[in-house]
Amino acid sequence: MRTPVKLTAYALGLVLVFGAAAGAGRVLGPDNEPAPPPAHTDAHSDAQSDGHTDGHAGETAPAAGHLPGGLQVTQDGYRLTPVTTRLSTGAAQPFQFRVIGPDGKPVIAYTPNHEKDLHLIVVRRDLSGFQHVHPTLGADGTWSIPLAVDDPGQYRVFADFQPTGHDPLTLGVDVPAAGDYQPLPLPAPAIVAEAGDYLVTIGGDLAAGTSSQLTFTVAKDGQTVTDLEPYLGAFGHLVALRDGDLAYLHVHPIDAKSLAFAAEVPSSGVYRLYLDFKHDGKVHTAEFTVATLGVEAPKPTEQPGHDADGHTHN
Template identity: 50%
Template sequence: MNTVTKLSGFALGLAVVFGTAYGVGQVTGPVAPVVATGHDGDSHGDNGSAAPEHDDASGHDDGAAGHGNASGPDAGAAGHLPGGLLVADRGYTLLPVRAPEGEFAFRIIGPDGDPVTRYDVAHDKKMHLIVARRDLSGFRHVHPELAADGTWRVASPLGGPGVWRAFADFTPTGAEPLTLGVDVTVPGELTERPLPAPASSTTVDGYTVTLDGTPQPGGTATLALTVSRDGVPVTDLEPYLGAYGHLVALRQGDLAYLHVHPEGVPGDGRTAPGPQVTFAAEFPSAGAYRLYLDFQHGGVVRTAEFTVHVGDPGSVPVPPGTAPDDGHGVPGHEHN
């Protein structure tokens, strides 16, 4: 049964509550109607009160946020946490800043306390911004533009009321790749949506995408996704972000952002442009995960979504039609 949650306290400011604050340049203009909160776990923070307005704030604590302090089931051989759980890591902080209404803006603050302005290209872009509501609906994957002052700007991908997790996936020049995450609240009346049941196939804009693979907790699984249209395999997928598909996986609860890597690249002489796209995905623990496959065909990027239960007898996707996906996201949306 859906539960109706009131997200009150309409805020005209963006606030990031971390700890120690230091100032960086101010972005002027009216404030977008969202509130950013510095949750690093899975607390929603929607307690009916608005956070105080701040132009910029951060909470560097490299000792607490560093990968080397991870422990428990998510700690790998190097003690690394999954991506997206931390707002600050290895000296870098994700910092939402003031922006005109309808726009989302943020900076990455470097170890020297200044906005980062130099990034390496990864998957054809210098910055990947992924957002999803805390109930794992409303997924968006967009690519902001970088201003000279280190501010990233994009038309707001936040689709409606709710607590959203925003992930910045990037590589600072001369540093390791990072995925940082921060919660952003859009006030209003929210109807939470349950996670759809696992299924081996889903449809989006007339395309059927089938998932094959059985992930196990604590290991890397091979996931094969096959695309067809009107029963005919699609053999002319178009390159998107350096591959024939881009896959994001989020863990229910804390929204851990998982490492997923495509196998092969377009033009390498051995990777076919469909119908199958294969990925290696790391699942650090048992639990429910939501998978989002972006693929391009006919010049349009579409997103197919799946639920996977890892480490559970019911984790194997059920046959099509047994537990149909309910279109948890927004099929057929275009990406920037």
């Protein structure tokens, strides 16, 4: 009987010890080190970068959810999905794509902007071969347009659109054109650009993070052109692409009957500007290399000759 009594007393002792420890834990509380804060969730947290980064030293990447247009293939549940996976460098071939909505279905309802449901911008990664075209929408939600590019290489395709009931979006995706890729150097900055038979002059300075007024003057045969024709509801349209990652900005005139633009670029750096204007029934494009204030643009050692107005507008 003595052994069972000892065991019972030992067991009771353990109960008292653990009970006291538990009570002390309740009095002293748990580990006083605070738990890490929950991860921040942004309204655009589903935006996915395509993996390209800007190579300019000293630039700060924007916070997630505040990326410039065109860097994402998906945003707010909308995704740009190419059906055609290669671009033609010969005869124009149908280029097809869809915009998939948050419900997983192709988007078929759009709010027109500047007279079109969707603007398609195609440009090679070296910022050459710019095209601004307007595909047609099929009943099944597939966009299509005959399209060809002049040279092989990796191209960025931008879809600029507004789904009905949503804010405007610009999504971008890379599509290759097979062949021997020979990248061109970025042209040096200049205030005058040729666009076929036209000379276009740019005025104003580009500053990062604020609205900068840029003005353009079009001349032909030594005379200022004063009878520009409306194109997509305005006398001019301006697209800006940042060198390095092709961050996208589509700018429209301050006044629909002028070539003055308020451009607000997202960061310091070098940009390629593409001005579309219409005269004598044809759309022309003038291209400029512009560096923001305080940034020196690269000076190419060689500038190959090329057709300054070899663009497509549909």
